[in-house]
Amino acid sequence: MTHLWLAMILIGVLTFATRISFILVVERWQTPTLIRRALRFVPVSVLTAIFVPELLMSAGVIALSWNNSRLLAGVVAMLVAWKTKNIIWTIVAGMGALLLLLLRN
Amino acid sequence: MAWREFLSGVKDELPILVGVIPFGMIYGILALGAGLTTIEAQAMSAVVFAGSAQFMVVQLAGVGAPALVMILTGLVINLRHALYSASVAPYLRHLSPLWKALLAYLLTDEAYAVTITHYNKGGEYRLKHWYFLGAGLALWSSWQISSMAGIFMGTRVPPEWSLDFTLALTFIALVIPALEDRASVLAAIAAGVAAVLAFGLPFKLGLMIAALIGILTGLWGEER
Numbered sequence: 001m002t003h004l005w006l007a008m009i010l011i012g013v014l015t016f017a018t019r020i021s022f023i024l025v026v027e028r029w030q031t032p033t034l035i036r037r038a039l040r041f042v043p044v045s046v047l048t049a050i051f052v053p054e055l056l057m058s059a060g061v062i063a064l065s066w067n068n069s070r071l072l073a074g075v076v077a078m079l080v081a082w083k084t085k086n087i088i089w090t091i092v093a094g095m096g097a098l099l100l101l102l103l104r105n
Numbered sequence: 106m107a108w109r110e111f112l113s114g115v116k117d118e119l120p121i122l123v124g125v126i127p128f129g130m131i132y133g134i135l136a137l138g139a140g141l142t143t144i145e146a147q148a149m150s151a152v153v154f155a156g157s158a159q160f161m162v163v164q165l166a167g168v169g170a171p172a173l174v175m176i177l178t179g180l181v182i183n184l185r186h187a188l189y190s191a192s193v194a195p196y197l198r199h200l201s202p203l204w205k206a207l208l209a210y211l212l213t214d215e216a217y218a219v220t221i222t223h224y225n226k227g228g229e230y231r232l233k234h235w236y237f238l239g240a241g242l243a244l245w246s247s248w249q250i251s252s253m254a255g256i257f258m259g260t261r262v263p264p265e266w267s268l269d270f271t272l273a274l275t276f277i278a279l280v281i282p283a284l285e286d287r288a289s290v291l292a293a294i295a296a297g298v299a300a301v302l303a304f305g306l307p308f309k310l311g312l313m314i315a316a317l318i319g320i321l322t323g324l325w326g327e328e329r
Contacts, residue, residue, distance in 0.1 A: 003172040004145060010172075011162065011179035012152035019186045020209035026194035037327065038320050039192040040225075043218055044289050045296040045319025046185045047276040049312050050157065050214075052297035053304050054273035062301060070270060077274050081281035087120035090278035091271060098270055 073098035107235045114239025117219045124275030125156075125215060125244065126251040127268035132159055133255020134262055139167030143256050150252040154245065155213060156272065158182045161309065174308075181308040185316055189217040193237070196230050204234060211241025213248075218279045292323030 031039075055074035056062055063071065077094030084090070129150075136146035141163060149159050158179045165175045189212050197205055220237045224230060255262070262268065284290050296319025303311030 004141065004166055004175075005148075007162065007166075007172040007175040007179070008145070008149050008152055010176050011158065011183070012154075014176070014180045015153055015155055015158065015183045015186065016210060018180075018183055019190055019212040020206060021187050022191035022194040023197050023205050023209055026191070027198060031191075031195055034324075035191070036195075038324055039188070041289065041292040041320045041323030042188045042192050042316075043221060044280055044283055044293045045323065046188060046312075046316045047214065047218070047280045048293040049296040049300035049315035049319060051273040051276040051280070053300050053311075054270070056301050057304055060305065070267075070273070073270070074273060074277060077277045078281055081278050085282040087275070087278040088123050090281075091124045091274045094274040094277065095267075095271060098267055102265065102267065 069098055069101035069104070072101055107232055110232050110235035111239040114220070114223070114236035114241075115243045116239075117223070117236075118216065118240040118243040121215045121219065121275055121279070122243065122247045124271040124278070126247055127271040128156055128275075129248050129251025130255035130258065130262060131269045132156065132163070133252045133257075134259060135160065135255075136163045136252075137256060137259055139163040141166065146256050147249075147253060150249055153179065154210070154248065155183055155186075156248070160269075178308045181310055182312060184313050185214075186212060188316065188320075189214075189221075192221055193217070193224070196224050197234060199231060200234055208234060208237050208241065211238070211245055213241070213244055215275065215279075216241040216244045222283075288323045288326035291326035292319040295319050295322035 051074070055068075055071045056064065058068060058070075066072070073094050076097040077090050080086075080093040081090040132150070133146055136149065136159075137143070141149070146163075149162070153159055153162070161178050161182055162175050165178060190209070193208075193212070197208060200208075216237070219240050220233075223236050224233055280293060284293060296315045299318040300311055300315035303314050305311070306314070
């Protein structure tokens with residue numbers, strides 16, 4: 001699989017370039033206030049944009065139903081995260097809920 | 106003092122590893138299932154070092170997608186790191202090029218999430234790159250080892266265990282406690298809704314669009 005190595009190395013280089021991009025630019029550039037305010041919303045926006053489809057989508061379509069175990073387990077995890085603010089409890093509760101819910105099927 | 110920062114970075118990253126290690130194992134299993142050799146699967150974890158991109162790429166490799174499709178998908182799904190880069194950049198200005206390169210390589214979702222929280226606490230930031238390094242290396246080593254564990258355990262971990270779900274759970278655990286004001290809540294809701302609506306776009310473009318919509322909504326929410 002030569003083309004896999006090619007893809008892998010290029011993705012690696014591009015990912016590194018993306019990660020270092022602003023770290024290099026900012027040396028000569030004072031971040032404008034608006035950008036600085038916008039950056040506060042980066043973690044919440046990006047991570048939410050990754051996990052919400054994991055809960056709500058099944059095989060590419062919206063699955064808003066009681067049969068969607070990932071959605072229900074995700075809601076459990078959100079409640080635990082909100083109440084405890086503890087990462088381990090959130091993961092354990094969400095995973096436990098998912099495995100229990102999957103037993104239904 | 107530097108050492109203390111380093112250790113506290115490692116310590117704050119530890120809970121996240123509970124979610125990352127199963128995800129890394131699933132990556133290893135998936136990679137072999139898609140026809141990668143052990144060397145290729147492990148090299149990807151070191152060279153790309155980005156979980157969701159690695160997942161997408163090995164799935165594409167499994168269905169025989171052309172290299173260009175894999176590269177475009179990998180690039181677009183990893184574009185979010187530019188936002189992380191902009192966000193940590195002001196704090197790294199005083200560092201040498203070697204430090205910057207090292208920390209950029211370690212700039213993953215999970216290392217970024219704890220590091221930016223640490224920087225945002227304020228106070229003296231000039232030694233906090235040691236914290237970043239600690240969090241980054243803790244994540245890096247567990248990602249390498251868990252990929253390897255997945256590669257060698259192979260199919261002995263049944264897919265019914267749904268271990269890939271730990272990624273979503275990790276992000277829930279990071280996001281929910283960070284929703285401290287109305288603007289953040291609005292940003293999260295907008296990003297989540299947009300991500301679902303834009304899910305079908307090619308090369309995972311929806312993720313980046315949703316992230317930008319979330320950020321703009323947050324700014325708008327702050328002004329009102």
